[in-house]
Amino acid sequence: HAQLNKLAVAAGKKYFGSATDNSELTDTSYTAVLSDADEFGQITPGNTQKWYYTEPEQGTFTYTEGDVIVDFAQNNSQIMRCHNLVWYNQLPAWISSDSWTNDTLTEAMTTHITNEVTHYTTDAGECYAWDVVNEALSDSSGYRDNIFYETIGEYYIPIAFAAAAAADPAAKLYYNDYSIEFTGTKLTEALAIVDLIQGAGVQIDGVGLQGHFIVGEVGSASALAAVLEQFTAKGVEVAYTEVDVRHASLPPTDAEIEQQAVDYAAVVSACLSVSDCVGITVWDFDDKYSWIPSTFSGAGEACLYDENLSKKPAWTSVSSVL
Numbered sequence: 513h514a515q516l517n518k519l520a521v522a523a524g525k526k527y528f529g530s531a532t533d534n535s536e537l538t539d540t541s542y543t544a545v546l547s548d549a550d551e552f553g554q555i556t557p558g559n560t561q562k563w564y565y566t567e568p569e570q571g572t573f574t575y576t577e578g579d580v581i582v583d584f585a586q587n588n589s590q591i592m593r594c595h596n597l598v599w600y601n602q603l604p605a606w607i608s609s610d611s612w613t614n615d616t617l618t619e620a621m622t623t624h625i626t627n628e629v630t631h632y633t634t635d636a637g638e639c640y641a642w643d644v645v646n647e648a649l650s651d652s653s654g655y656r657d658n659i660f661y662e663t664i665g666e667y668y669i670p671i672a673f674a675a676a677a678a679a680d681p682a683a684k685l686y687y688n689d690y691s692i693e694f695t696g697t698k699l700t701e702a703l704a705i706v707d708l709i710q711g712a713g714v715q716i717d718g719v720g721l722q723g724h725f726i727v728g729e730v731g732s733a734s735a736l737a738a739v740l741e742q743f744t745a746k747g748v749e750v751a752y753t754e755v756d757v758r759h760a761s762l763p764p765t766d767a768e769i770e771q772q773a774v775d776y777a778a779v780v781s782a783c784l785s786v787s788d789c790v791g792i793t794v795w796d797f798d799d800k801y802s803w804i805p806s807t808f809s810g811a812g813e814a815c816l817y818d819e820n821l822s823k824k825p826a827w828t829s830v831s832s833v834l
């Protein structure tokens with residue numbers, strides 16, 4: 513089988529990519545795979561462009577760690593999805609502890625966006641796309657009660673996109689969230705976020721569906737594609753931005769390993785079948801560095817490669833459908 517990005521590009525997609533993180537880049541057997549642009553043509557930093565890292569004190573911007581990932585991608589001719597500008601999680605302490613007004617928090621948010629988006633420009637080949645707002649929606653219904661929503665209201669979202677567009681008109685600006693891959697309340701609300709931004713006359717180019725799936729719960733490619741098309745009908749592109757398919761408990765049976773391969777193939781097939789689905793990013797490609805075990809107790813082995821960096825049946829099935 514040929515490599516994944518090479519196949520994806522031949523199939524008309526922009527990229528097949530992977531997230532990574534700074535601490536992993538000292539592992540030379542890992543970077544030997546990650547640096548191959550025919551396998552992964554796109555990189556997302558798993559952490560080090562987040563607000564916690566980039567503006568640890570108000571007005572003090574530090575891009576050293578994020579730059580390491582961007583340099584890695586540029587050295588290997590890989591494009592970058594940059595992640596992320598506004599999120600409720602991994603915020604520096606000063607945001608959570610200060611008392612904000614609508615005006616002061618809007619100012620702090622737009623300053624952060626302007627500074628970071630200006631540091632990493634599309635024209636310099638540093639960011640093809642930005643996840644401008646990440647995970648604005650609650651898991652039950654409505655907006656997540658984050659500091660931005662509580663202080664500014666839902667217009668923090670179009671305000672954030674407008675600031676990003678002003679700082680880099682060439683960047684593709686995305687709303688990114690999870691549990692919007694299937695029909696349901698959260699999907700309906702994510703579609704409404706696109707309407708909110710467009711209704712404000714502000715640029716939004718894409719929606720990222722994170723794609724943190726569970727083995728056996730992915731369903732058919734056609735059902736997934738029908739969801740993608742609800743977004744593309746609004747004139748935005750889509751991408752699967754953080755794909756992994758975790759086993760809910762370990763070790764998986766042989767049947768579950770095969771099901772994981774079927775599930776990965778369905779996700780990739782869905783994107784292939786929708787012309788405005790531009791690409792697929794896995795949230796790291798190997799079980800050694802996956803975030804899943806530390807976040808979902810008892811779950812794991814969610815990636816295309818195992819912890820010894822050997823290709824799993826899921827890799828073969830993805831390669832076969834691409």
Ligand code: XIL
Binds near residue numbers: 558559646722754803
């Ligand atoms: C995760 C990272 O992978 C972890 O290393 C970190 O501890 C927490 O964040 N959705 C997102 C990502 O948008 O930023 C998250 O990344 C995973 C869920």
